[in-house]
Amino acid sequence: MQWGVYIHIPFCRQKCFYCDFPSYAGKEKLMEVYTEALCQQIEIQGLSFRQKWGKPATIYMGGGTPTALPPQYMAQVLQAVNDYIGQEIAEFTVECNPGTVDAAYLQLLRAEGVNRLSFGVQSFQDELLRRIGRIHSGEEAVQAVKMARQAGFSNISVDLMYGLPGQILADLQASVQQAEELSVEHISIYGLQVEECTAFARMEEMGKLNLPSEEQAEVMYDYMTTALPELGYRRYEVSNFAKEGFESRHNRSYWHDVPYLGLGAAAHSYLAGKRYAATADIAEYIAGIKAGRDVRALEEEPTREHAMEEFAFLALRTAEGLSRQAFADKFHVELDSVYGEVMAKLSEQGLLLVDKAGCRLSKQGFKYGNVAFAEFILD
Ligand code: SF4
Incomplete structure (x- = not known):
């Protein structure tokens, strides 16, 4: 694993x-x-x-x-x-x-x-x-x-x-x-x-x-x-x-959606699709650990839409971009059925490069990443 x-x-x-x-x-x-x-x-x-x-x-x-x-x-x-x-x-x-x-x-x-x-x-x-x-x-x-x-x-x-x-x-x-x-x-x-x-x-x-x-x-x-x-x-x-x-x-x-365990005050974890954050208060963290208490201050299980958005944002930060196969493996749905229109629009604007493997930001897309990312937010 x-x-x-x-x-x-x-x-x-x-x-x-x-x-x-x-x-x-x-x-x-x-x-x-x-x-x-x-x-x-x-x-x-x-x-x-x-x-x-x-x-x-x-x-x-x-x-x-x-x-x-x-x-x-x-x-x-x-x-x-x-x-x-x-x-x-x-x-x-x-x-x-x-x-x-x-x-x-x-x-x-x-x-x-x-x-x-x-x-x-x-x-x-x-x-x-x-x-x-x-x-x-x-x-x-x-x-x-x-x-x-x-x-x-x-x-x-x-x-x-x-x-x-x-x-x-x-x-x-x-x-x-x-x-x-x-x-x-x-x-x-x-x-x-x-x-x-x-x-x-x-x-x-x-x-x-x-x-x-x-x-x-x-x-x-x-x-x-x-x-x-x-x-x-x-x-x-x-x-x-x-x-x-x-x-x-x-x-x-x-x-690339790999789980990680956060240790220490304010540390974030990503485990089994859920996100956690430990308390950022150092004294509270120390007291919690010493007493054997749970020091997590935040636990979030994203909705399916949020999980898709996050998956897209994180992948689009990389040069390889968002893979059709990885998206389908994770969400059991084709990338195009969720983001097909967005991909076509951003490609037209020169911000996204789309091919058989998936899509990735162009040089301009990296520069104006926020514009591109905003389009990947699902209603
Ligand atoms: S305050 Fe500390 S954590 Fe923040 S930038 Fe400076 S060295 Fe880094």
Whole structure:
């Protein structure tokens, strides 16, 4: 049985100005008890799923900032993973903030079975990093990747952002060049979105956020989506580019309807067609685990229509697109009988490429994905 594990570490040294993820700064005092609770959950749930389904194909530890955990706590979590979920996992990724790792930390990760790192770099320009509230410098990011290589990592991803306050195309070009010089295997790109309840949302309200214009952001997007493939990074998903063979297996499983177990506060799970989310309140999570209570705050069983929409959205994010066969296997109905008209309309508009195997977004379709996705919503 193919399945994956997501482990959430909800701590950060400092909250980035754009971030609305379930992550908290200034909660260091909870790290020890959180680690204990997480290890307990890994032992009970991780082991039970392993006994049922065998060893998972992928594990992804995200956050938050997993590497904000002091090394002794990280070692405990990795030990629990090795003991109860499995060793030599085909792809075991840990998200890293370049400002929180040193050579010894990276060696610990590698020695305990982690074989892929995802660095939240965002930019290699110090001024931009400062403006978005990151805790590291461009040089620290460069050194972190180099130290990871020395620690034995041969599968490294970096995140880069565009549309940042005061960012110009030349900044982005310099960041892409730097990532290429480091020969990273994978690059994820994100356009800045101003989310509610973030420092940037407050700055925007006060008229203090100097964002690039829509046209400038579009030029940056066009540059990234053209330059990265030219440099050998194939676009295999809306936001993700990889050298051949280095596509993230864990992310692919999200897009291909593979079940996954979430462990930790705020972690999401997808099991037997249902979606679950654990409470994002760290103290509530810890108390719940210690008392043997169910820590799930949300349980959703999508309607058949919602399940079809979600299946379509997730598949359309990928370069392979939406497969007729996979859709029919899952829903026992032909793709055309549900989405035939939509596919014809979007194909006419140049946003969708339709063939015998199914349909996928065109280059324009990727760019205006929201327009295309909206059409796949069933009444
Ligand atoms: S390090 Fe990541 S999770 Fe933490 S505040 Fe910044 S963007 Fe959010």
